[in-house]
Amino acid sequence: MENIDIEEFDYIIIGAGAAGLASAQYAARGGLKTVILEGMAEGGQIMQITELENYPGVFPVVNGIDFIKKMREQAVSFGAEIQTAQVLSIDKIENKFVIKTKNKTFTAPFLCIATGAVHRNLEVPGEKELTGRGVSYCAVCDGPFFRNKKIVVIGGGDSACSEATYLSSISGDVSIIHRRDSFRAQKSVIDKMLAAGVKPIYDTVVESINGSNKVESVTLKNVKTGETSEFQTDAVFIFTGMIPQTELVGMLPKDDTGYLITDENMETSMPGLFAAGDVRSKPFRQIVTAVADGAIAALTVASRVEN
The missing domain is CATH 3.50.50.60 (FAD/NAD(P)-binding domain)
Incomplete structure (x- = not known):
């Protein structure tokens, strides 16, 4: 049987878009051992933006690729890891989440789903x-x-x-x-x-x-x-609809349009499991709200991690 490496973290984030990267930055800066798992290149929908002009404080305009590159560098500078790994399954065993990929298993007491949504x-x-x-x-x-x-x-x-x-x-x-x-x-x-x-x-x-x-x-x-x-x-x-990427957590409650339901701390109905960004049910989806979601989730996790 093939040996599977196991890596332990305080906080695992799935998805390296704006929400995931912001969450990683805040978590790592707060001293949490943090990893982002991304199946493909980071960025999500932002990579399609040629001129980002409505993000507060970013002026003159930048393109989405450069914006995400800076977010990535910032998160890594605070100690966050980013690993390319396609998540195959998510389980919760006692008080830890177990995330399986092809070659590794990742565990952590806290998990954030930041997989976003794709346009139809x-x-x-x-x-x-x-x-x-x-x-x-x-x-x-x-x-x-x-x-x-x-x-x-x-x-x-x-x-x-x-x-x-x-x-x-x-x-x-x-x-x-x-x-x-x-x-x-x-x-x-x-x-x-x-x-x-x-x-x-x-x-x-x-x-x-x-x-x-x-x-x-x-x-x-x-x-x-x-x-x-x-x-x-x-x-x-x-505007023919969005498809939230919730396949990994299909058992969680969703709204009528398929988005994950959370409380104001970004926590889902499963304790320790958070959702941030475009995958979450909310009235307004923009980069600035995705970043806020990620930061709130990370700060909530930091407040619960035992020192």
């Missing part, structure tokens, strides 16, 4: 290639870059309609495309959006997003008639 993509030609060049999944992050430009929003739920309303304050030319003949959002949200001048396009799906170095148009298809057309636009904001 359209999976159409041009989406991936033009992400960050007019294709966006965050109106607050990228909307201001398209002030007074032509904007298309894709989706039909509360998020899509709310974000379209927000974008209407930036541009007077906002259209929202939905595959059905009515929106799924709450009536009050829809009414507010329409009152703001957002133009609905019903019964329509996006076949492709077009452009060479930036978004120039979208190809649309009417699902009832089958007719296709090209619609000129400078930006495409996609």
Whole structure:
């Protein structure tokens, strides 16, 4: 039987995005033996940000890659470890969490899930290639870059309609495309959006997003008639849902949309198990809130670790 190394820590964090790195920094700075386990390169969704302009104190703008690089260096400078390891399972034996990977087992009395969420993509030609060049999944992050430009929003739920309303304050030319003949959002949200001048396009799906170095148009298809057309636009904001990465802790309570439920200390229903960042149920998901989540979780853990 293959020998499996066992490493013991005070605090284990799964996920090296903003929440995980912030939590590691605060924990390590507080003297906790801390490790981040990341299956792939750190950063998460931030790596798609070309110009981060709304994080307090970071000015002039930086790109997401540089921002995460600095966060990583800062966490490591305080003593946090970052190991590349795909987590296979999580168990709790007595008062310790046991995290198994292919070649190692990690144990700690405290664990934080900071695995984030991924955008539900359209999976159409041009989406991936033009992400960050007019294709966006965050109106607050990228909307201001398209002030007074032509904007298309894709989706039909509360998020899509709310974000379209927000974008209407930036541009007077906002259209929202939905595959059905009515929106799924709450009536009050829809009414507010329409009152703001957002133009609905019903019964329509996006076949492709077009452009060479930036978004120039979208190809649309009417699902009832089958007719296709090209619609000129400078930006495409996609709000077709998020998928929280909760597979490792499927037994924990979640809200109606699948996000992990925590208390104000970021602790889940399982004592010692925390969640931080976009994987957690909360009203607002931004880098600044992810960082706050991670810091709160770490400080809570530090207050409980026996000296």
